[in-house]
Amino acid sequence: MSTAVQVMDDVNVFDLAAATLRELNGALQNLDATTNQTAWTILNPRGAHALAVGVTAPVNITIDGHAGYYCAGMNDGATVVINGNAATGVAENMMSGSVHVRGDASQSAGATAHGGLLIIDGNASARCGISMKGVDIVVKGSVGHMSAFMAQSGNLVICGNAGEALGDSLYEARLFVKGKVASLGADCEVKEMTDEDRDILAALLIKAGCTESPDEFTRYGSARKLYNFHVDNAGEY
Amino acid sequence: MCGIAGLFLKNPALEPQLGTLMAKMLDVLTERGPDSAGFAIYGASTPGHVKFTVRVKPGFDVLSLPARLDAVVTEHDDHAVVSVPAAREAEVRALLEAHPELVIVSVGSRMELFKGVGLPEDVSVRFGLSGMSGTHAIGHTRMATESAVTTEGAHPFSTGSDQCLVHNGSLSNHNDVRRSLIREGIKFATQNDTEVAAGYLSYKLREGAKLDEALTSALNDLDGFYTFVVGTESGFGVLRDPVACKPAVMAETDDYVAFGSEYRALAGLPGIETAHLFEPEPARVYFWERAA
Numbered sequence: 001m002s003t004a005v006q007v008m009d010d011v012n013v014f015d016l017a018a019a020t021l022r023e024l025n026g027a028l029q030n031l032d033a034t035t036n037q038t039a040w041t042i043l044n045p046r047g048a049h050a051l052a053v054g055v056t057a058p059v060n061i062t063i064d065g066h067a068g069y070y071c072a073g074m075n076d077g078a079t080v081v082i083n084g085n086a087a088t089g090v091a092e093n094m095m096s097g098s099v100h101v102r103g104d105a106s107q108s109a110g111a112t113a114h115g116g117l118l119i120i121d122g123n124a125s126a127r128c129g130i131s132m133k134g135v136d137i138v139v140k141g142s143v144g145h146m147s148a149f150m151a152q153s154g155n156l157v158i159c160g161n162a163g164e165a166l167g168d169s170l171y172e173a174r175l176f177v178k179g180k181v182a183s184l185g186a187d188c189e190v191k192e193m194t195d196e197d198r199d200i201l202a203a204l205l206i207k208a209g210c211t212e213s214p215d216e217f218t219r220y221g222s223a224r225k226l227y228n229f230h231v232d233n234a235g236e237y
Numbered sequence: 238m239c240g241i242a243g244l245f246l247k248n249p250a251l252e253p254q255l256g257t258l259m260a261k262m263l264d265v266l267t268e269r270g271p272d273s274a275g276f277a278i279y280g281a282s283t284p285g286h287v288k289f290t291v292r293v294k295p296g297f298d299v300l301s302l303p304a305r306l307d308a309v310v311t312e313h314d315d316h317a318v319v320s321v322p323a324a325r326e327a328e329v330r331a332l333l334e335a336h337p338e339l340v341i342v343s344v345g346s347r348m349e350l351f352k353g354v355g356l357p358e359d360v361s362v363r364f365g366l367s368g369m370s371g372t373h374a375i376g377h378t379r380m381a382t383e384s385a386v387t388t389e390g391a392h393p394f395s396t397g398s399d400q401c402l403v404h405n406g407s408l409s410n411h412n413d414v415r416r417s418l419i420r421e422g423i424k425f426a427t428q429n430d431t432e433v434a435a436g437y438l439s440y441k442l443r444e445g446a447k448l449d450e451a452l453t454s455a456l457n458d459l460d461g462f463y464t465f466v467v468g469t470e471s472g473f474g475v476l477r478d479p480v481a482c483k484p485a486v487m488a489e490t491d492d493y494v495a496f497g498s499e500y501r502a503l504a505g506l507p508g509i510e511t512a513h514l515f516e517p518e519p520a521r522v523y524f525w526e527r528a529a
Binding site (some may be wrong): 046047048066068069077084087088103104107125126144145 | 392481482484486499500502504514515516518519
């Protein structure tokens with residue numbers, strides 16, 4: 001193992017000031033479900049891209065600082081905590097596990113993710129949850145424009161406000177917003193909050209450590225008018 | 238791609254380090270723009286004087302100019318800074334323009350502007366950026382998309398006295414806007430899209446708009462995707478297109494305001510661990526001014 005890794009109190013501490021990103025990701029990607037190296041801390045990330053991508057073992061990874069693009073992308077089972085901000089595409093295409101951003105996230109957080117839980121303590125900027133395919137995302141702050149664009153399934157919870165064109169061309173993802181929505185995208189509409197919706201929302205709020213009540217949120221979903229092409233809707237596509 | 242770095246100092250104690258800090262930021266942004274690089278730096282002024290930054294063709298002895306122009310000339314690789322009394326600005330401009338070996342890159346009381354082809358680190362070393370001091374600086378690393386890799390196509394572009402512009406993105410209506418501006422008497426040296434944005438701002442300012450007004454009207458008239466950072470004698474401004482295609486992150490402390498295309502470019506700044514970090518919102522004009 002690289003000399004950049006030091007084991008302290010059963011935690012594998014990897015210092016990116018002393019080793020390369022490739023060494024880090026190589027070490028993490030070689031772990032399997034039977035590993036006993038289950039705790040990892042990454043020091044000095046300094047905004048590096050592609051931190052802890054493609055991890056398939058159920059390990060705990062703490063990134064101590066700000067992360068660059070695509071942090072924890074394709075995550076399949078790991079629990080990743082970022083003690084800082086995350087740049088574009090955090091947890092993109094996550095399959096399972098969880099990613100917790102303690103700061104803000106930039107654009108396209110949770111893009112195309114199939115599963116798992118993404119928690120953002122701060123704000124997320126544009127296109128949060130774009131084309132999400134089953135992931136649960138809880139944003140404790142606000143999200144930027146075009147969030148949940150073409151979102152297919154999963155749940156997006158926004159405790160703050162949503163920017164323009166929320167849920168444009170939405171499929172079957174559920175959107176819950178506590179604050180104001182600047183505007184709804186094409187084919188996105190307010191839905192009645194069913195008991196099932198309320199249960200899903202309540203469980204996600206608890207998982208994310210939020211104190212809000214589900215009753216404070218409005219549920220948005222697809223009007224399902226753009227599923228099949230109709231010439232009257234040509235201007236909406 | 239392309240990378241942008243901007244650093245605006247609030248704490249005068251950091252001014253001697255401005256060039257060193259900017260050189261590090263540009264070096265980190267090499268991955269976003271390895272073709273060419275450039276920077277505008279706002280240093281000390283000589284009261285009552287203006288500075289021309291000129292690019293000099295190989296073989297021309299720029300140090301022969303002082304005798305002919307009665308000016309103070311400082312050489313920086315293939316650029317030179319020519320300082321003359323402000324009252325003689327028009328006369329000296331005409332004399333400089335009469336030399337086919339010289340291209341005027343910028344003019345201003347404080348701004349000096351240097352750019353060239355090559356890796357950002359090499360460009361910084363050639364011009365001696367690390368040894369430069371000042372209140373603020375704007376730099377750019379270019380990955381060419383809309384026009385050739387040449388010194389003329391490198392950024393920043395000067396938009397007027399003590400004003401410059403850098404750009405990450407590409408404009409789709411630049412040919413149309415260029416034609417309109419040429420009819421208004423704005424001159425262009427290249428087919429570059431960013432030069433059109435610079436010319437557009439120059440035109441708006443000439444017509445009486447303030448810089449923030451000119452940037453606001455750019456939202457309507459320039460089509461494409463862009464993050465612009467503009468420098469002025471006393472501050473700098475930031476504008477992103479409404480779709481926010483191009484990345485931007487800002488950091489503010491008691492000592493400075495900094496702009497980077499990515500956080501990586503800011504990671505080496507002093508006190509960054511406790512800075513207020515934020516992403517500038519789309520279609521919103523941001524401006525920081527130095528107290529007079």
